[in-house]
Amino acid sequence: MLRATPRRWRCFAAVALQLCLMLPSLPAQAASALAAWALTENGTLQLRTSRNARLQAFFQDASDGRGTRVWIDFPGEIRFPRRLSGRGAVKEIRLGKPRPGATRLVVEFRPGVELDPSQLKLRGTAPDRWELKFTGLPTRGLDDLGEGDLSGRATAWQPPGRFAPSRTPVDPSGLPTVTRGRYTIVIDPGHGGPDPGAVGIDGLRETDVVLDVSMQVAALLRARGVDVLLTRTGDVDVDLPPRVSLANRSSATAFISIHANALSMRRQDVNGIETFFFSDPRSGRLAGYLQQQIMDVSPGTPNRGVRRGRFFVIRRTVMPAALVEMGFVTGAIDAPRLARADHRRRLALALATGILNYLRQEVR
Structure with a gap:
């Protein structure tokens, strides 16, 4: 017409x-x-x-x-x-x-x-x-x-530069079990596209680290019968409001935003894991499960704890939500680990375990 x-x-x-x-x-x-x-x-x-x-x-x-x-x-x-x-x-x-x-x-x-x-x-x-x-x-x-997410299923992703994404399939056999088909989780890999997030030692980019881990977390949760939506499945930019909108429209059980931290390259002594929530006690408990599991696979790095934060994506979502900082891409301890595929697999298993433990013990 x-x-x-x-x-x-x-x-x-x-x-x-x-x-x-x-x-x-x-x-x-x-x-x-x-x-x-x-x-x-x-x-x-x-x-x-x-x-x-x-x-x-x-x-x-x-x-x-x-x-x-x-x-x-x-x-x-x-x-x-x-x-x-x-x-x-x-x-x-x-x-x-x-x-x-x-x-x-x-x-x-x-x-x-x-x-x-x-x-x-x-x-x-x-x-x-x-x-x-x-x-x-x-x-x-x-x-x-x-x-953005149209189907809720991850697609192939080829990061630029020297970063090698994890190729070995993650094994879900040791993960906690939950009722299949009952839960929906939104996984939000931070940054993307023209916004690479933090850039650290040897050019390690936050966007690559978090997308690799996020896609593995999604695969692990789906293997346990959890429906997973990803806010991005490639190196593309997605505005913050659509990330929140995806979660709120999907009636998700929980929302987890995955990031890596950074400071000045002159402060490679600063390392550590921290997880943020806004105000809801349920979000605080979700953050606690995630923080505990990530620390278990990150020996030697400081535990920066569970903290309140006002990040847009956890402040505007209507379900329990947490934002995870998996370590510093500028840190002498954290950056070499985040650059390794085997450590990113351990992080993915830890995050999936924390999410499943939260679903088992907190969601009725």
Whole structure:
């Protein structure tokens, strides 16, 4: 369904559920309604948004040496504008703020790729789900690309540089058991994409360490019948509000944000493990289970304890939540351990054990 628009670009309809069309969009200064997106290997753009958000989709022919472009505008603002290199027929994907109070996702195709705008339709498939099939798009060389959690299942991840992710599958055989299918846990690997978090000794990046550990924790919990959602499954940036929104909308049993600490490179004497919670006593107990288990696999590093903190992701979540700092990437004791795959496996087992112990003893 096309309507008259300025020359060279067109707006095509976002065909949503009837409920979506009757409700207002988000306030202008709200966090972005875009919570997660993926461009699949078969040429389908999938989106998860705030419930009942209003979207607008646009098409522009190739011109001035630039390929055909399709973009979608969402209410609310992202924190970090960014660019991601595409695959196959897709040259680049960009996320930005075209105006105050808005988010724009642009898919730019390589020169020579032609699409028929009359065949493009952004469909609402649920109050928070959307789909756009790029009919006629060559799929050779396409690969899944995205940000945020659409399916709740981890995907392949290749970190940059010398960092080697853990390849040996973690063994869940010694973990505590819980009732299968009863619990949902959100695992939040901190940072990602243009925000690598702390960078420490020998260039060790927090984003790589925490994603590797988080994906192993997810695998271990799933082996025990726990449903797990990850706020990111690759080296991509996800704003803080979508991380919280994912947890709150999923009615999760608990939320665990995984980080690594840092200080000045001149203070390599500072090491240690600490776990934060906001105020809820249940969150305090969750943090205690996690802290105990991580200390058990980190001999010789200081126990910095369980502490109150006001971090956004544990302050805004409505379920028990904790933020774990697994050691200092700038610490002479912690950094060499965090750089080793075998120690990251031990950390993953410790975190999974702490979570399962919490579920067994605190959740009824």
